[in-house]
Structures are given as C-alpha cells and as structure tokens.
Amino acid sequence: xxxxxxxxxxxxxxxxxxxxxxxxxxxxxxxxxxxxxxxxxxxxxxxxxxxxxxxxxxxxxxxxxxxxxxxxxxxxxxxxxxxxxxxxxxxxxxxxxxxxxxxxxxxxxxxxxxxxxxxxxxxxxxxxxxxxxxxxxxxxxxxxxxxxxxxxxxxxxxxxxxxxxxxxxxxxxxxxxxxxxxxxxxxxxxxxxxxxxxxxxxxxxxxxxxxxxxxxxxxxxxxxxxxxxxxxxxxxxxxxxxxxxxxxxxxxxxxxxxxxxxxxxxxxxxxxxxxxxxxxxxxxxxxxxxxxxx
Numbered sequence: 342x343x344x345x346x347x348x349x350x351x352x353x354x355x356x357x358x359x360x361x362x363x364x365x366x367x368x369x370x371x372x373x374x375x376x377x378x379x380x381x382x383x384x385x386x387x388x389x390x391x392x393x394x395x396x397x398x399x400x401x402x403x404x405x406x407x408x409x410x411x412x413x414x415x416x417x418x419x420x421x422x423x424x425x426x427x428x429x430x431x432x433x434x435x436x437x438x439x440x441x442x443x444x445x446x447x448x449x450x451x452x453x454x455x456x457x458x459x460x461x462x463x464x465x466x467x468x469x470x471x472x473x474x475x476x477x478x479x480x481x482x483x484x485x486x487x488x489x490x491x492x493x494x495x496x497x498x499x500x501x502x503x504x505x506x507x508x509x510x511x512x513x514x515x516x517x518x519x520x521x522x523x524x525x526x527x528x529x530x531x532x533x534x535x536x537x538x539x540x541x542x543x544x545x546x547x548x549x550x551x552x553x554x555x556x557x558x559x560x561x562x563x564x565x566x567x568x569x570x571x572x573x574x575x576x577x578x579x580x581x582x583x584x585x586x587x588x589x590x591x592x593x594x595x596x597x598x599x600x601x602x603x604x605x606x607x608x609x610x611x612x613x614x615x616x617x618x619x620x621x622x623x624x625x626x627x628x629x630x631x632x633x634x635x
Contacts, residue, residue, distance in 0.1 A: 398632045399612075401564035403584075405625050409556040411529045416507050418546045419443035421539050422523055426552060428537055432528045439539060439551065440523040446508070450520045453501035453512060460498050463491040532556035560623050562594055562614040564631055568603050571610065574633050575599075580614045582631035584623070593617045596633065 419441030426438055467487045474484040502512045509527055532554040539551045562582060566574070580594040594614040603610055614631070616623070 398630070399564045399566045399570070401562055401629055401631065403616075403623055403625055403627045403629060404561050404563045404613075405555055405557065406559055406561055409530070409532070409559045411532070411554045413438060413526060413529065413551045413554065414548055415441070415524070415526065415545070415551070416504075416547055417443060417446060417449075417524070418544065418549070419446065419524060420544050421541050423541060424539060426534050426537050426539075428534055430534045432532065432534055432554060434528055434531050436528045437525050438528055438534075439526045441526065441545065442523050446524045447520060447522065449501060449504055449508075450510075450515055453498060453505060453515060454520070456494055456498035456501055457512075457516070459494045460491070463487070463494050467491040526551060528554055530554055530556055531558075555625060557623060557625075558619060560616040560619070560625075561597075562616060562629055562631060564612050564614060564629075565609050566612055567609050571599070573635075574612065579634045580631050581634055582614075582629045585628040585630075587622060592620070594631070 420443070422440040422442045424439035426432075432438065467490075470484040470487040474481060505512055505515065508524060510521070510524075515521070533556075535553045535555050536550070537552045538549070539545060545551060562580070574596060576596055576599060578596040580596055581591050582594060583589065583591060594616045596612060597615045598613040600611040
C-alpha cells in the first residue's frame with residue numbers, strides 16, 4: 342500500500358504546480374489590457390476631469406462689476422468727527438460709516454429752512470395778488486413783482502434741497518428734526534469695507550474717497566485669451582476654474598461677455614465669466630486658472 346500511495350501524491354503536487362504556472366503566465370496580459378486609455382479623451386490639467394481636446398484654457402483674476410463696488414465720497418468736505426470702520430468689516434446699505442463736521446453744512450440747512458418759510462409766505466402773497474389782478478383791484482406791477490419774488494425764493498429752496506439730497510439729508514427729515522450739527526456718511530450698498538482713507542480729526546476735501554465698499558455676491562472672472570481662441574468660445578459656455586491658494590478645488594462659472602477689441606501689442610482679448618457659486622474665501626484680485634467646457 343505504501344508503494345502505491347507515494348507516487349499518487351507526487352502526481353497531484355506536480356499538477357497543482359503546473360496550474361499555478363499557467364495562471365502566472367496569463368496575468369501580465371490582463372494587466373496590460375487594463376492600462377489602455379482611449380485616444381478620444383484626455384485628463385484636464387486644470388480640473389483633473391476628462392475633457393475633449395482643443396478646449397480653451399486661460400489665466401485671469403477675480404473682479405467685481407462696477408455697480409457692485411462703491412467709492413464713498415462727498416460733495417462737501419469736513420473734519421472726521423467719529424468713525425468705527427475696520428477694513429474687511431461687513432456693512433449694510435444705509436449704515437452710518439462716519440460723521441463729519443463743517444460749518445457750511447449747518448449754513449446750508451439754515452438756508453433751506455429760511456427759504457422754505459419764505460416760500461410759503463410769498464406763495465400766499467402771489468395767490469392774493471393774482472386774485473386782485475383778475476378783479477382789477479390791484480396794479481399789474483404788484484402782481485408781477487409778487488410772482489417774481491415767489492419764483493425766486495422757490496428756486497432758492499429747491500437748490501438747497503438738491504444739495505442736501507446729495508449729502509444724504511432729506512428735506513422732510515430736516516423740517517421734522519431741525520438742524521443737525523454733524524453730517525452722517527452712510528453706506529450706499531451692502532458689502533465689505535476696503536481702503537479706509539479716513540481717521541478721526543482728519544480733514545477730508547470734497548470728492549476725497551473716504552473708503553470703498555465691495556459687494557462680493559456678484560464676483561466675476563476677468564480672463565485673458567487670444568484671437569486664435571475666439572472661434573472656440575461663445576457666451577453661455579460653462580467654465581471650470583481653480584483659485585490660486587485654494588488647492589485643487591474646482592469651481593464653476595458661466596461665460597457672459599467676450600471683448601470686442603484685440604490688444605495691438607499682446608494680441609489678447611479680455612473675456613468675463615460669472616461665478617456661479619459664491620465662496621466667502623473669494624477676494625477681488627485673486628489669480629485663477631480656467632478652462633472653457635464646450
């Protein structure tokens with residue numbers, strides 16, 4: 342029995358070894374087949390996504406549209422009485438940014454109040470002379486004089502009211518609350534404070550910028566491309582982009598404007614894309630790398 346069993350064990354061992362060698366010989370062929378990549382697609386170097394060849398890529402920066410950026414300035418100068426602004430602070434439209442003092446501001450309010458009171462009196466006198474003139478109970482000269490006085494004072498009142506409106510003061514509020522000693526500077530839009538140029542005690546001339554307010558809720562990409570790429574882009578194309586300093590995160594935008602003038606020196610064209618997703622980390626001036634997706 343021992344002489345018969347021993348050869349059978351050897352035969353079984355040899356068979357198993359033969360099967361393993363056959364399997365090992367087949368495995369490299371399978372691995373090579375799995376590494377084949379179709380020629381019709383390539384990996385996007387910007388977004389790491391599979392994309393079609395000849396897609397337009399370009400560099401640029403983040404910008405804010407003009408209607409979403411406000412430079413705060415006044416038509417009347419003054420000394421900064423108080424302010425609590427810090428760069429980067431969030432403010433709401435209508436919030437008081439600072440208060441200024443200027444004697445001319447007080448005089449302007451007085452001019453409006455005086456002319457308003459005189460206009461009421463001269464209006465009544467004009468209507469009385471008009472009625473008397475119609476009945477030929479008063480001279481035409483007195484009627485014309487009363488009319489001229491009334492219209493002159495009315496125009497003076499309207500001019501003072503227009504100046505107050507430019508300074509953010511409504512005449513109705515002035516009539517109700519009386520003369521205000523300080524001029525309040527208010528935020529014209531919602532946004533974040535930037536480039537603060539004022540401090541307490543500093544005299545600001547008329548037209549000097551006090552600060553800027555940036556509304557980041559409508560961020561745009563200003564991208565540079567070249568005339569050879571214009572045929573491959575159109576308004577409405579989706580855009581994928583990365584932001585310098587924010588890793589490999591890919592954000593989305595939409596092409597909204599293509600420049601109509603080619604720079605004579607660089608042969609480049611500016612295009613604009615609207616950022617579809619708002620991110621609190623976005624800042625105007627950030628460098629981006631983008632690609633148009635057809």
